Amino acid sequence: MSRKAPLKLRPILKNRSGNASVQQDVPSTSAGTGTSCSAFAQVPPRTTAIPGSSALADADNDAFLGAELPTLQTPLDSAISSKSRSTQQRPHSHVILAFAAVLCSFSIVLATLVLIIVYIAATQPKVRATCDTSDCENHVSALGLSRVHAEDPCEDFGRFVCSGWTLKYKGATGTVLQEVLVDWFHRVADLALSNTTGGAISNEAHKMMVACVTRPEDYTASLKGLKSFMAARGLAWPENDLHVGPEDYAKLLRLLIDLDVNWALPFWFHIERQHSGSEKGRAFVLRPSSMVSFLWHFNRKLQNHRGAYDWYVELFELFVFRDDISVPSAFHSFLKNSAGVQMNISEALGSVDKSGVYRPQLIRLGSKPTTATKLTPVMWMDALREVYGNELPVTVSDVLLATKERLIAVIENLFVTFSAETLWFHTTWWFLQDVGTFSSSVLPAIIATINFGKLGRALNDVYCVVQAELTYSALLAAITMSQFTKDEVREIPGYFGRIKTTAIEKMASSERMNDSMKVKLLNVLRETAIALWPEGDLLSQGSFDELYGAADNVSSDFFSLWHHARLALQKSRGSSLYEEATKTCRVNKNRLFLYKIIPNIFSASVASLRPPLYYASGTSAMTYGGIAFFFARELVDALSFMILRPRRNESTWGTNTPRQVWHEVSCPAPEDRALVFPTLPALDIAYSAYKRYRNPTKDLPLRGLDSYTPEQIFFLTFCHATCRIEEPTGVQFSPDCTMAVRNFEPFAKAFSCKPGTRILSALALTKAPPNHSVPHHSGLRYSAADPQVTGSNAGCDGCISEGDGNFR
Structure with a gap:
């Protein structure tokens, strides 16, 4: 048998010391540890094989380790090689080397997967957290931004927002505020009739509500x-x-x-x-x-x-x-x-x-x-x-x-x-x-004759609660209070307090107001109290029965209960209970808050604590754009009233009422001055309070309106709350909103209004600097880039400017 080619030599490799070495084509007998992946790849092939099955088995193992195919040798050579392996190679070395190779390969694959995941995460758009509570979902539905919009928001924000408003009681209401009141009437009627108010409602008031709503036959x-x-x-x-x-x-x-x-x-x-x-x-x-x-x-x-x-x-x-x-x-x-x-x-x-x-x-x-x-x-x-x-x-x-x-x-x-x-x-x-x-039975006959549909029950409830509220305003406030948690009862007045603090700070920092007027207004404003819930003696057990009189021996018909309650109120007039009851706010379809000049109290209607003005699980933007804005508007309006407040031990007021109190510290466009009071200064106060006191962990975009920023939600909420129906056309709009935002620079920046629109024209803003403008889109979807808009009203050095909204 002819011999095969001579034994091949492996290429010259570098050892760890950097010196060249020649490695023969025989297995290593080294017992060293810590072998690298490159060392595994350099294991030399064996050059002999045993004929038969053992040779095939060794060939399989060598193939697994990446070795070259063996050359045929003589039996003597084979025997010598077998002896050499048996005396030099460690037991199970093949298994150890195989496991190390698999482990190394797995590490490489794992590292590659990690790099791929990191790359995908870095290149994919970030998913922002959103508010998905039921209150936030309801507010998204109330805003109705998915419906058709009539105007470009930077041209007429009022029509843009109000075009998405859907009236619940069409034909009976004409403003969002009236819708809020009717909702509250429904809620109070349900609570009174179910008698689930936790003892807050007296027996007499409950009987009166039942007599009004249920309508006896006789x-x-x-x-x-x-x-x-x-x-x-x-x-x-x-x-x-x-x-x-x-x-x-x-x-x-x-x-x-x-x-x-x-x-x-x-x-x-x-x-x-x-x-x-x-x-x-x-x-x-x-x-x-x-x-x-x-x-x-x-x-x-x-x-x-x-x-x-x-x-x-x-x-x-x-x-x-x-x-x-x-x-x-x-x-x-x-x-x-x-x-x-x-x-x-x-x-x-x-x-x-x-x-x-x-x-x-x-x-x-x-x-x-x-x-x-x-x-x-x-x-x-x-x-x-x-x-x-x-x-x-x-x-x-x-x-x-x-x-x-x-x-x-x-x-x-x-x-x-x-x-x-x-x-x-x-x-x-x-x-x-x-x-x-x-x-x-006049009203039941009207409702039975005319098909009012859902409005029929609304009319009945509204008129019954209005009658009850005229007598039991403090009691209905207590009923509403019983539906909130203790934390909510404590937290809600805090929003009004923050609005008051913001107004005081703005007025104190103004350099345009007359010093004597500023001092007088600040002194009165600091002393104002805010009344929302029944307080004092009204919280004691049986206080309402004492105030309105026990009705044990009174007939259960509506007029007898009506007459008895009013006689009881006359008898209690002048008592501490009566004085506490007068602090509560009576329902008014045009006002949710009422300033009482003599006791210097802001009375807040509990009817205002309804969507879309207030949500227990809403965001800061929803609260400050809703109920907090309306309190700010009452506060601004009351400043004119405060000028008339008498000094101590005097019984006269000044005869001249300052109609332009806030024109001393703000500067709307000349053609808008008669139209922006008190909405514009109230918007400025509410916006500044929102920016300062908002809860960043909860002030999130709304699920379903993800592309709108929380700041945009603030403006949308404010404007929606001022929507009304134009008569007789039936158009839904808000001139108060439109006039206010066109004179308010933070709005222009929040909605990326481009030069040439009414908003920037009213503000007389200069052209945005190069490379900072943001493409305008009629849907006003959120853009990550903010435009750099600057400027001031023509002929005015004290306008409401972007930033914290402070008067300059």
């Missing part, structure tokens, strides 16, 4: 009490022997004050006695009535349908005047022709509170009018004396403070336009529509 007792009450108060029908002359306006004024003060029926206005801190005089604060707007809205709906008003009158003739021969035929004719006069009166009185801005007027009861008038200060003094009687002496040193100067003017104008007799008859008719509706 109204005989209720109608009998109603008619007796009307006769005792002189609320009579047009008759020849009625002792009300055409010029008897003094008697009419006494009737209107009596119905409000003693019977909680503010048909024309609401008047409240408040101590001024002076021993020499008191103040009677006169406010527009929220009840007027309900009457106006209901009557307008009736008159929009031909024949509806006549049918409405026939319902009263059928269910109230049935078999009542004491009502003369002249009154029936009067009712048929009363629609126009009723609308004129309610529209005139309702227009006073539409602006929502305080314009106070002061009248000293002992003064003489400078011009001829049908409504003199002496008439007010005499009427107040008769209503309050010996309980409260009314003197010439007392004052009448109207929160709106137009209210006095409107009352005077109505006295001039209509005779006292006509106004008296209409007051009788208003009383009958209000109390008589719930003391008879």
